[in-house]
Amino acid sequence: MPDQTLYERLGGYDALAATAANLLPRVMNDDRLGRFWENRGDDGIAREGQLLIDFLCASCGGPIMYRGRDMVLTHKGMGIDRDDWKCFIKHLIDTLDDLGVGDQEMNDVLSFIQSFEGDIVD
Numbered sequence: 001m002p003d004q005t006l007y008e009r010l011g012g013y014d015a016l017a018a019t020a021a022n023l024l025p026r027v028m029n030d031d032r033l034g035r036f037w038e039n040r041g042d043d044g045i046a047r048e049g050q051l052l053i054d055f056l057c058a059s060c061g062g063p064i065m066y067r068g069r070d071m072v073l074t075h076k077g078m079g080i081d082r083d084d085w086k087c088f089i090k091h092l093i094d095t096l097d098d099l100g101v102g103d104q105e106m107n108d109v110l111s112f113i114q115s116f117e118g119d120i121v122d
C-alpha cells in the first residue's frame, strides 16, 4: 500500500495512543531515565502524554494539529546525553515489538524518531 501514510500503516490514532501509553511508563520507570520525570505532577505527565500522541500522529502524516513546543525548545537544558538516548530507543523498540508493529513500519518509525537525536541530545 504505497499510498498510505505511516499514520495509516501503523493503525491510526488509537495505535499511536497505545504506543505512547506503552512507552511512557517504560521510560519513566527506567533506572537511568527516571530522573527526568522526578517530582512531576500527575496532570503535567498526562498533558505531556497527550502532546506526545499529537506529535507522533502529526509527524506520521495523521490529521492532527500538534500544538506543543518544538523538540529543541522542549528538551533544551535537560542534559539528555547519548546513553540516555540509546536507552530511550531501546524502550521504543520494546514498545513497538510489544504492540506487534511489523518490520517495515518499525524501521520507518525508528528512522523518523532518530532524525530528532540532534535536537534532543545536549
Ligand code: HEM
Pocket (backbone or CB within 6 Å): 033, 036, 037, 044, 048, 051, 052, 055, 067, 068, 069, 070, 074, 075, 080, 084, 085, 088, 113, 116, 120
Ligand atoms: C532520552 C530521550 C527523552 C527524554 C529524557 C525526554 C524527556 C522529556 C521530558 C522530561 C518532557 C517534559 C518537559 C516539560 O514538561 O517541560 C518531555 C516532553 C516532550 N517530549 Fe521528550 N524526551 C525524550 C525524547 C523524546 C522524543 C524522541 C520525542 C519525540 C520524537 C519526544 C517528544 C516530546 C514531546 C512532544 C513533549 C511535550 C512538548 C511540550 O511540552 O510542549 N521526546 N520530554
